[in-house]
Amino acid sequence: MDISVVVPLYNEEESLPELTAWIKRVMDAHNFSYEIVLVDDGSKDKSWQVIQSLKEGDENIIGIRFRRNYGKSAALNVGFAAAEGDVVITMDADLQDSPDEIPELYDRIKNQGADLVSGWKKKRYDPLTKTIPTKLFNSVTRSMSGIDNLHDFNCGLKAYKKDVVKSIEVYGEMHRYIPVLAKWAGFSNIQEQVVQHYPRKYGTTKFGPGRFVKGFLDLMSIFFVGKFAKRPMHFFGPLGVISFLLGFIITIWLICEKLMSIANGTVYRNVTDQPLFFLALVAIIIGSQMFLTGFVAELVSRNGTDRNKYHVDQVI
Structure with a gap:
């Protein structure tokens, strides 16, 4: 299988049919063999019923449902475990990430030798209360991790070599630091790609201001564990x-x-x-x-x- 698209989601019933149809159009246009792994992180709306309906009409869709809300990191970790494609693509379910980026991301992993390609939303459609803290957060992460070629660590649109997702464990709020986890696991060819960012079409954001505090604490954890886990x-x-x-x-x-x-x-x-x-x-x-x-x-x-x-x- 060429590509696994892993989509963590929480209360995204409106966007799922449009997202999966968009992914299917891109895959069919480039003759990719693929699967779409939809991980429902304990949604309280009708997201799971929508996934069941989509599954009936498309055998390429795999649905995984949590009994309760565990967080994006847990959803990604389970999605990575289920993924079978040679290249694994992650994206958010809110239609702010474009499936049209998939072919180029796939090419950079499969044919150009990248281990991980992280999206960079160079032009964002988010309020200043979100973009300014994000820039500060990214700056701190670059300086502490040594990965100085990435501008947006938290972009949901990323591509991975299969070996990468099978070698790392994502938990807590660690989804923001997957490039750092990959680096500690020995995958050094980490690249960046400017991607299109769209305004949110349905619903509201699921992340509050507390995520920056949790993110900083997780960064400290990664820094310590990555360097001193085997020699404290x-x-x-x-x-x-x-x-x-x-x-x-x-x-x-x-x-x-x-x-x-x-x-x-x-x-x-x-x-x-x-x-x-x-x-x-x-x-x-x-x-x-x-x-x-x-x-x-x-x-x-x-x-x-x-x-x-x-x-x-x-x-x-």
């Missing part, structure tokens, strides 16, 4: 040692200063009367805790079921 002591250990040594050196300096004042016959405050003493004490305690945290995390990591799980590219 390399993160906690140096910080703990530095903090402990800093506190220890300050304490020794205060004690030596006290002893010298006694030897010289000068009056000097008790060590415990100085603010630096309590700063040193806090530094020692924090350093010890961080070192022990790294030690415990190392034990957990070494006893994990995936401690020796690595992504192998080729065996000859």
